[in-house]
Amino acid sequence: MRPTPISPPDDSVILSLTSPGFDAAYPRVVNKELIPELVLQSMEWAWNTRRFPERPVRVLRLTDVWVAKEGLVFDREGNLYRETITQHSAGEIDQAHAAVLDAIGRGGPEAEPEAGVPVLLCKKRGIGNYGHWMMEMLPKAQLVHRHLPELAVRFLVAHAPGHLNDSMAQSLSMLGIDLARTIVADDTPRRFADLLLVDGLTEHGGYMSPLVFDGVEALVASVPAAGAERLFVTRRATGFRRVVGEDDLIAHAQARGYALVDPGALPLPQQVSLFKGATRIVGVMGAAMTNIAFAPPGAQVVTLTPAGMPDTFFWFIAMLRGLDYTEVRCPQSGPIRGNMPWDTDLVLSPEDRDRIFAE
Structure with a gap:
């Protein structure tokens, strides 16, 4: 029963306690047309909210x-x-x-x-x-x-x-x-x-x-900022929701001054320190990108996101932290390797890659 x-x-x-009200703005979404209609509807009620009251x-x-x-x-x-x-x-x-x-x-x-x-x-x-x-x-x-x-x-x-x-x-x-x-x-x-x-x-x-x-x-406040200003966040350790051809993408990012970071392999104080000092962060949407919460206001964040992944969690973090936030929705490829339908590989087009890492 x-x-x-x-x-x-x-x-x-x-x-x-009174939780303060706050203004909200629709996120910058690249390739929005790839998002299935039902998935989009599940997010847009939040994305379209202009003011969250106290x-x-x-x-x-x-x-x-x-x-x-x-x-x-x-x-x-x-x-x-x-x-x-x-x-x-x-x-x-x-x-x-x-x-x-x-x-x-x-x-x-x-x-x-x-x-x-x-x-x-x-x-x-x-x-x-x-x-x-x-x-x-x-x-x-x-x-x-x-x-x-x-x-x-x-x-x-x-x-x-x-x-x-x-x-x-x-x-x-x-x-x-x-x-x-x-x-x-x-x-x-x-x-x-x-x-x-x-x-x-x-x-x-x-x-x-x-x-x-x-x-x-x-x-x-408990740790100093690390020296890396640009971070590329990898999901190598997870085995799913990874970019097809990630090794080439990593090389492309490193050639443009991005440090490769796998947060899951680092103690928490080091994760906080790295993201505290970062002004540009690129990574696939997932738990490790929660660390954008430690980035300074104004930092630019790009999440590579499966087209069918319904998520407003990282948008809320970026909005409340004052980050410059962009989602790049990516076609999904191959079998489901995790627990959810969006736990597949992602395909990042050369055009999107170049836009992301342009100066």
Whole structure:
């Protein structure tokens, strides 16, 4: 049975901030005609929004709740807090609900609430994606760490694979958060006596608060800028969503003064340092390009984007950071190598390549 969505009571709000309104501009899109109509429609409602009004960002405090899967929160009866549904599929919600009801039914020691200080939820859908962590989960930790230090909270984060786990730990440390105060959890339901939720900072694909960049600024301030002004961001390590003939493209970029960078192979402070000093950044749209958030206002950014990829995430980052942003939509080629239909190879025309790297 599908869980009943509920909202927290009004008295659960322990902090309310006003996220400033901001103006928006339609992005510069090259080869827009290649975008399938349905994909274009899914983005244009945001792209055509000229003004995002101010809105509240709230910190909510809940008692005796269960957390399951990628940050879904249920009350003691198994009702689901709708504020924690973040791109979860119906199937994922049903699986989490069934697991929580089973845990409630078993009772016993494993169902006892975790006692002690409040725990802040820093998990949401997309736990394996660097961009989701940096722009949607980490900002919650920074906000509570900054505005509610007296609570001395602990931070509930997801277990992430390999290098992402290192980046998560490094980012928390760079914000001054003691890693001993983190709780690392998998999908298994866990019960908490005192849980904090941050609501209103982001809606993936639809909204990003300027308050997110308080954490970005803190990370940028913690390291010096590196010397490279031009960066070409490669996806060699991922094995998908790569440009056909990338070796030639890299040689072309390097001949024009671009440094080759694979962010996934670098510790986070070095990534921040590199992008902090960059004034021109070119790369295929993907998690590594989240680092444009660290670039200085006015930096020129070009994302090479699969024609069929529906995405406004990087546009929001560029807009709020004050970057000169261009998407070059590229024909897709070959089989799907990742999880999504746009995880194919990309074809960049010689004409587009020359325009991108022209002085």
